Amino acid sequence: MAYTANKPNAPDTRELRAKIPGWGVDLDPGMRPAAKKEVYDPASTGAHWEVPEQQIATFPRERSTEHREITPVFGTACPPKGLSGIIRRAAYRHWSEGQTMHWLALMFADRIDVLESLVVDLFRGKPDNFLAEWGIKAELTRHGFKSRFGRHRADTWRVPLDVLMLASSSLLVLGAGYVMVNGFKSMLAPPKRRWLFG
Amino acid sequence: MRAMVYRGPYRVRVEEKDMPTIEHPNDAIVRVTCAAICGSDLHLYHGLMPDTRVGFTFGHEFTGIVEEVGSSVQSLRRGDRVMMPFNISCGACFFCARQLYSSCHNTNANATAAGGMFGYSHTAGGYDGGQAEFVRVPFADVNHAIIPEWMSEEDAVLLTDACPTGYQAAEMGDIKEGDVVVVFGAGPVGLFAAKSAWLMGAGRVIVVDHLDWRLQMARTFAHAETLNFTQVNDVVQHFKDVTDNLGADVCIEAVGAEADGAGFQHLATVKMKLQGGAPTALNWAIDSVRKAGIVSVVGGFGPLFSAVKFGDAMNKGLTIRTAQCSVKRHWPRLFQHVKNGVLKPSAIVTHRLALDEIAEGYHMMSSKLDNVVKPLVFPRAA
Ligand SMILES: NC(=O)c1ccc[n+]([C@@H]2O[C@H](COP(=O)([O-])OP(=O)(O)OC[C@H]3O[C@@H](n4cnc5c(N)ncnc54)[C@H](O)[C@@H]3O)[C@@H](O)[C@H]2O)c1
Ligand SMILES: [Zn+2]
């Protein structure tokens, strides 16, 4: 009972040991590798350098303002490009990780990136197939209905909402993509002369 | 090579991409033989993690075969069968020297709040991940283990994240003999946390979720008691009732930013992105633990603020422990547990997919279809 000094319902540890494979093998904190949070042991890591060699940057690599300089290694997966790239670079240049604006700008750039990529890949001949990319087939092959309904799941109430949000945001993306494609086309097309009287 | 790429929230596809190259003398290129989809990948997939770029390849849990090594790599050769921790660490910085590999200061140019990770957005360093045929492994001398002869590939891939993360979650709970441990979340991480709590001598382990098949697995795989939170009016009251009004000694949060259970919170956070995540399960943990107890948080949240009940945490004098798992640190002990049969990580694998099925795989994991617990991806059909 919480109202007296003893711990309530102390379990029978012999019974637990018999019932549960491995019960108590790491009861001694000494057996737990990270029980002590910090263990100074630089020789154990496999590193044979004190300061790692510097990876060469082939493009201006963005970095957190909280770093003194670019780290010795860094990812080169998707260099910033387009409008989203400009926003991302600004987000890294202007705000530390402590500033909400840093993260909001990055989130905003993520959405712009989706739009830009939609249009660019259309022109690259790799148009997005939304149905395939959503993996909607899994609804059939992986028992969409049976998995969700009649099973006391806490998330079934929001299924219609999820669908609605996905549909509306996709329409928005597609619509904006359409406008961008058209704008782009008319930029490339020879200027039309429009005289007032044909 | 072929790789999974992100196209936008809820959309992924397989694309032909350039082969990764040696970009640093201690890099290796690994041909991926097995990769996993993780609950963490869902935060990227749903567009919740800032700086997730279109064209980026996810995947921080994988095993493979060394294809090529850079000039300074000493401990690996072409053809070695390897597993990588999800962390990318340099082995030499302030944090690595103290075995805090997940906090490496030399591998994430984009943020100082976390070390580099494979396939986890630019906020974790911008490294393409392992849901692909090939992957670049930086600091290869630090970030690998040769898979022992006796270990199966599926056990190995689960040891790259989910299993050590669950173990560390229990470890951070500083469990004492006979403790009552409540684990929120019966995903891979929660299941391993529950299992590990017994290894550390817990007296009672209770796992909370709303997905019946996962709770079933918590009972069979992890020998735990279970609570389907949709079956009680008030989770916190329930835990006070079943602990003689004391509360649990340790609560483990293995749910993260996309918790269900409080509709308004889910809407405001996951849907409207007004916070860094829905701290529903975290708040349940804070309120269900006893005064002066420990809350161990491994669930992933975004870098924005979340409405956490900090007043309760302070009044109760709680210890809150958190971490991205330092995977490598746990390998020696966990390898022993797997070898001795104390742990069988691959027992939670439910699906094995080809790379071409990746979009369906993500949809299934995100919508939790077909009794999914842990799906694996095999980038090359055998
Ligand atoms: N710290 C680390 O190093 C680390 C490593 C891996 C994963 N993670 C994080 O751990 C979390 C879990 O990972 P996973 O792979 O098991 O994910 P998962 O999505 O498979 O599991 C999450 C589980 O939580 C359940 N859940 C939802 N709301 C809940 C609530 N209010 N109470 C109880 N359960 C609830 C879901 O039904 C689901 O079964 C994720 O947030 C992931 O990002 C952290
Ligand atoms: Zn993971």
Ligand SMILES: [Zn+2]
């Ligand atoms: Zn380091």
